[in-house]
Amino acid sequence: MAELMRDSTVDDVLQHALELAGSHQAEAMYVGRDAALTRFAGSRIHQNVTESDATLRLRVVDGGRTGVASTNRLDEEGLREVAERAVAMSAQARANPDGAALPGADLGGVDTDRGFSSATAAASPAQRAEGVRAVIAAGEEAVLDASGAFSTETATLAVANSEGLHSRQRTTQAKLLTVMTGPDGASGYAQSTSSEIGGIDPAAVGREAADKAVRSAEATDLPAGTYTVILEEYAVATVIEYLSFSGFSALAVAEGRSFMELGSRVMGDNVSIWDDGADGSGIPSAIDYEGVTKQRVDLVTDGVATGLVHDSATARKEGVAHTGHGLPRPNTFGPLAWNLFMAPGASSKSDMLAGISRGVWVTRFHYVNIVQPRQAVLTGMTKDGTFLIENGQLVRPVRNLRFTQAIPEAFSHITAISSETRLVAAEYSGISARVPAVRIDGFTFTGATAAETGD
Amino acid sequence: MKDLIELALDAAERAGADYADVRFVERLTESLNVKNGALEAASSGRSAGLGIRVLVNGAWGFAGDARMEADAVERLARDAVSIARASGTASGAPVVLDDTPPAVDSYRTPYQEDPFAVPLEEKLKVLFAADEAMARVPGISMREGTMDLARERKIFGSSAGAMIEQELTEAGAGIEVAAVGDGDMQQRSYPNSSGGQHVTGGFEAVRAMALPDHGERIAEEAVALLSAPECPSGEMDIIIDSSQVALQVHESCGHPIELDRVLGMEASFAGTSFLTLDKLDQLQYGSDVVNIDADATAPGGLGTFAYDDEGVPAQNVPIVSSGRFVGYLTSRETAPIIGRQSMGSSRASGWNVIPLIRMTNVSLRPGQAGSLDDLIADTREGLYLATNRSWSIDDRRLNFQFGTQMGWLIKDGRLTQMVRNPTYTGITPRFWGSCDAICGPEAWTLWGVPNCGKGEPMQTHRVGHGAAPARFRNVQVGVRR
Numbered sequence: 045m046a047e048l049m050r051d052s053t054v055d056d057v058l059q060h061a062l063e064l065a066g067s068h069q070a071e072a073m074y075v076g077r078d079a080a081l082t083r084f085a086g087s088r089i090h091q092n093v094t095e096s097d098a099t100l101r102l103r104v105v106d107g108g109r110t111g112v113a114s115t116n117r118l119d120e121e122g123l124r125e126v127a128e129r130a131v132a133m134s135a136q137a138r139a140n141p142d143g144a145a146l147p148g149a150d151l152g153g154v155d156t157d158r159g160f161s162s163a164t165a166a167a168s169p170a171q172r173a174e175g176v177r178a179v180i181a182a183g184e185e186a187v188l189d190a191s192g193a194f195s196t197e198t199a200t201l202a203v204a205n206s207e208g209l210h211s212r213q214r215t216t217q218a219k220l221l222t223v224m225t226g227p228d229g230a231s232g233y234a235q236s237t238s239s240e241i242g243g244i245d246p247a248a249v250g251r252e253a254a255d256k257a258v259r260s261a262e263a264t265d266l267p268a269g270t271y272t273v274i275l276e277e278y279a280v281a282t283v284i285e286y287l288s289f290s291g292f293s294a295l296a297v298a299e300g301r302s303f304m305e306l307g308s309r310v311m312g313d314n315v316s317i318w319d320d321g322a323d324g325s326g327i328p329s330a331i332d333y334e335g336v337t338k339q340r341v342d343l344v345t346d347g348v349a350t351g352l353v354h355d356s357a358t359a360r361k362e363g364v365a366h367t368g369h370g371l372p373r374p375n376t377f378g379p380l381a382w383n384l385f386m387a388p389g390a391s392s393k394s395d396m397l398a399g400i401s402r403g404v405w406v407t408r409f410h411y412v413n414i415v416q417p418r419q420a421v422l423t424g425m426t427k428d429g430t431f432l433i434e435n436g437q438l439v440r441p442v443r444n445l446r447f448t449q450a451i452p453e454a455f456s457h458i459t460a461i462s463s464e465t466r467l468v469a470a471e472y473s474g475i476s477a478r479v480p481a482v483r484i485d486g487f488t489f490t491g492a493t494a495a496e497t498g499d
Numbered sequence: 500m501k502d503l504i505e506l507a508l509d510a511a512e513r514a515g516a517d518y519a520d521v522r523f524v525e526r527l528t529e530s531l532n533v534k535n536g537a538l539e540a541a542s543s544g545r546s547a548g549l550g551i552r553v554l555v556n557g558a559w560g561f562a563g564d565a566r567m568e569a570d571a572v573e574r575l576a577r578d579a580v581s582i583a584r585a586s587g588t589a590s591g592a593p594v595v596l597d598d599t600p601p602a603v604d605s606y607r608t609p610y611q612e613d614p615f616a617v618p619l620e621e622k623l624k625v626l627f628a629a630d631e632a633m634a635r636v637p638g639i640s641m642r643e644g645t646m647d648l649a650r651e652r653k654i655f656g657s658s659a660g661a662m663i664e665q666e667l668t669e670a671g672a673g674i675e676v677a678a679v680g681d682g683d684m685q686q687r688s689y690p691n692s693s694g695g696q697h698v699t700g701g702f703e704a705v706r707a708m709a710l711p712d713h714g715e716r717i718a719e720e721a722v723a724l725l726s727a728p729e730c731p732s733g734e735m736d737i738i739i740d741s742s743q744v745a746l747q748v749h750e751s752c753g754h755p756i757e758l759d760r761v762l763g764m765e766a767s768f769a770g771t772s773f774l775t776l777d778k779l780d781q782l783q784y785g786s787d788v789v790n791i792d793a794d795a796t797a798p799g800g801l802g803t804f805a806y807d808d809e810g811v812p813a814q815n816v817p818i819v820s821s822g823r824f825v826g827y828l829t830s831r832e833t834a835p836i837i838g839r840q841s842m843g844s845s846r847a848s849g850w851n852v853i854p855l856i857r858m859t860n861v862s863l864r865p866g867q868a869g870s871l872d873d874l875i876a877d878t879r880e881g882l883y884l885a886t887n888r889s890w891s892i893d894d895r896r897l898n899f900q901f902g903t904q905m906g907w908l909i910k911d912g913r914l915t916q917m918v919r920n921p922t923y924t925g926i927t928p929r930f931w932g933s934c935d936a937i938c939g940p941e942a943w944t945l946w947g948v949p950n951c952g953k954g955e956p957m958q959t960h961r962v963g964h965g966a967a968p969a970r971f972r973n974v975q976v977g978v979r980r
Contacts, residue, residue, distance in 0.1 A: 085765075085767070089588075092559055097546075111542075117547065136541070169581060189766075191766040299679075301684050413889045425892075491898055
């Protein structure tokens with residue numbers, strides 16, 4: 045926890061900020077963060093950083109007029125100043141009753157260190173460097189360059205409001221990722237993430253990426269087209285992350301930008317996706333940014349759209365329960381599902397390969413973006429290990445391909461799902477997903493990185 | 500604050516740093532958002548802290564903290580040195596910085612009207628007037644107006660003797676509408692998508708956008724797009740509007756010329772670059788009408804400053820000259836590797852992170868094709884594409900695909916038919932090689948991109964791109980899924 049306060053606690057800061065808001069309705073949110081990251085490239089550490097910060101965000105509601113101010117100066121003067129700014133903003137703002145609702149005390153009350161590891165919190169630069177050296181060693185063994193990052197983070201989120209809600213959680217996260225590269229275009233990727241730094245095996249991460257890189261050298265062209273694909277867990281997690289951005293929120297549905305229609309079939313009956321911040325096999329998250337306890341939400345059940353995530357604004361507007369998926373309010377993005385899970389199937393990856401006469405194996409995707417939100421059409425490139433499958437075997441690496449594909453449509457044609465799942469942390473969004481690998485019959489690649497560039 | 504910086508530098512040297520620099524940064528922000536006729540958000544932010552970067556035996560360490568008492572700062576300096584020593588256990592060849600002389604100077608963004616002095620009610624009036632204009636058009640499902648203002652005060656000091664104080668002021672605003680029907684959603688934005696236009700400057704820039712004057716037009720266009728035919732598929736000549744050309748420059752030129760990326764330092768996250776060192780001064784990047792520079796001195800650019808975050812003076816350097824690739828964006832660490840001095844593009848998004856090579860204002864110079872109307876009139880058949888909607892490019896910055904909000908078919912020098920969901924795709928050098936006309940200075944705009952992501956931990960930075968509408972021959976459009 046970022047100890048910016050000398051003699052006070054997070055609770056004291058929150059309560060004092062609410063007092064300084066005067067007689068107004070108010071919400072105080074504290075976000076403390078101690079983060080460190082050791083970054084390596086070309087098999088050497090080239091960046092090594094740490095930061096410590098804590099921010100108090102005060103939302104003041106005065107007769108439906110909302111003002112928000114934040115500061116990372118948490119002494120008496122800083123708190124007075126932020127309260128003055130928030131009150132002044134609300135005094136000048138225009139009323140918007142829909143945006144003013146504060147959740148009641150009954151929706152919060154969490155005080156937990158679940159998802160916190162003292163070992164992760166205490167991780168030293170030397171410890172991270174040791175992990176990095178293990179990855180580099182795995183690369184050197186295969187004559188590959190290793191790049192990547194080993195990060196550790198402790199975060200405290202605490203929210204209190206004038207309705208009596210008070211919630212706090214402290215979490216940690218450790219993450220190690222690497223890309224191994226070598227001659228002739230060799231490139232492989234691996235990632236491991238956990239609340240507990242001891243749950244990460246740097247040598248194993250290095251070996252996984254090195255193995256993939258060695259097999260991906262000397263890739264050749266494959267024409268764009270529609271193929272049967274196997275998407276490894278990294279690729280599936282990215283796709284589901286973007287479904288969350290575009291479709292799982294009640295606001296996205298209300299604004300007509302989501303593929304989700306509650307009660308309708310949106311994917312194949314072998315697909316179930318849910319959000320659960322309490323599941324310890326993910327990256328646990330007990331509360332949202334309104335301090336509301338996170339509920340499990342079954343988003344897609346046996347292919348049918350069964351649930352959406354809500355915050356105060358959407359819950360109030362639609363007269364339904366808050367699910368604990370609010371981002372710092374007010375915001376125009378709406379609620380977000382960030383502890384995602386997809387149900388495993390019964391297949392091994394070798395079972396999934398068998399029977400594919402011609403297809404493509406995808407390790408991961410790069411630079412995915414939403415082309416058409418309503419149909420959840422995504423585009424992006426394959427990366428770090430794309431292979432041609434023939435007669436149930438990986439026969440050769442292929443150059444990276446661009447896909448442009450409506451994901452609900454693709455997930456309506458999943459013909460095999462792995463029995464094992466993997467926890468994958470998104471590159472920067474804060475979303476984590478525990479997902480299986482999948483086989484899809486009919487996945488559209490619309491372009492390729494051609495050899496014509498001389499590269 | 501300068502005393503504190505001196506204290507930090509002294510503590511770092513005493514702890515064993517061979518080189519140290521310290522940045523104090525305080526960033527004040529104000530954001531307003533009006534959505535569907537209601538004030539969604541009025542917020543004000545302040546973040547301040549100190550970042551200390553050190554070299555010990557040629558290895559880097561960095562520590563940043565919001566606590567700025569003397570004892571905390573001394574501890575922070577020692578932490579940075581400890582981290583550098585840990586780096587030294589796997590750091591390879593020692594880092595060598597170029598010999599940029601230390602500067603003592605100050606700079607302030609010029610502006611006419613302090614955006615923080617304009618009353619909130621006056622700012623809201625602009626957004627509500629634009630909202631009312633958009634609301635006049637039936638069939639709109641969502642209306643949104645945003646305004647983002649910022650002031651960053653920063654002081655850079657180094658153990659080599661630099662002490663530079665800068666105050667950068669930024670202003671940005673924009674409006675957007677969405678229309679929904681028949682299972683489709685269409686959006687239009689003004690002056691640009693992703694929050695509109697952003698500059699370094701004062702509130703006069705927001706007033707000049709005249710947001711209310713454009714609300715009705717973009718709303719009508721969004722509704723019309725719902726019933727427009729789909730963009731055709733095939734190879735066509737295309738004219739791209741200046742804001743989309745700016746993003747094309749950003750993704751296919753701005754990123755691949757970052758020398759840290761070229762050297763593999765971003766391989767595990769943002770990717771690498773097809774513009775490898777052997778391409779410098781050799782590769783024909785585009786046609787001979789293509790000239791691109793990186794100009795941190797351009798008035799009003801979001802990448803405009805007097806010194807970068809390593810204390811290197813702002814410069815204007817050529818990147819592509821008559822189509823030939825001639826320059827990289829560099830830092831004090833990377834420039835010596837290619838035998839050059841840093842051209843001053845090492846920037847940190849805040850006090851808590853290290854400077855990385857970032858774009859300044861990477862701009863396509865205006866051509867000789869006159870106005871947009873002139874260029875359309877000069878095109879027998881093709882497609883006009885306006886305002887970015889989606890973007891994606893591979894990890895070496897070769898294979899890209901963009902979608903725009905709106906397209907128009909061109910026939911015999913006139914816009915004839917609006918089309919929806921337009922996309923285009925290509926391979927970077929081939930695409931720029933197909934550029935045969937660029938509009939002139941009268942159609943050139945210096946756009947601000949406020950959301951450029953790079954690095955781990957990821958830094959979201961503010962960069963600029965000047966661009967005019969341009970024509971490209973035989974481009975694949977209308978990508979089908």
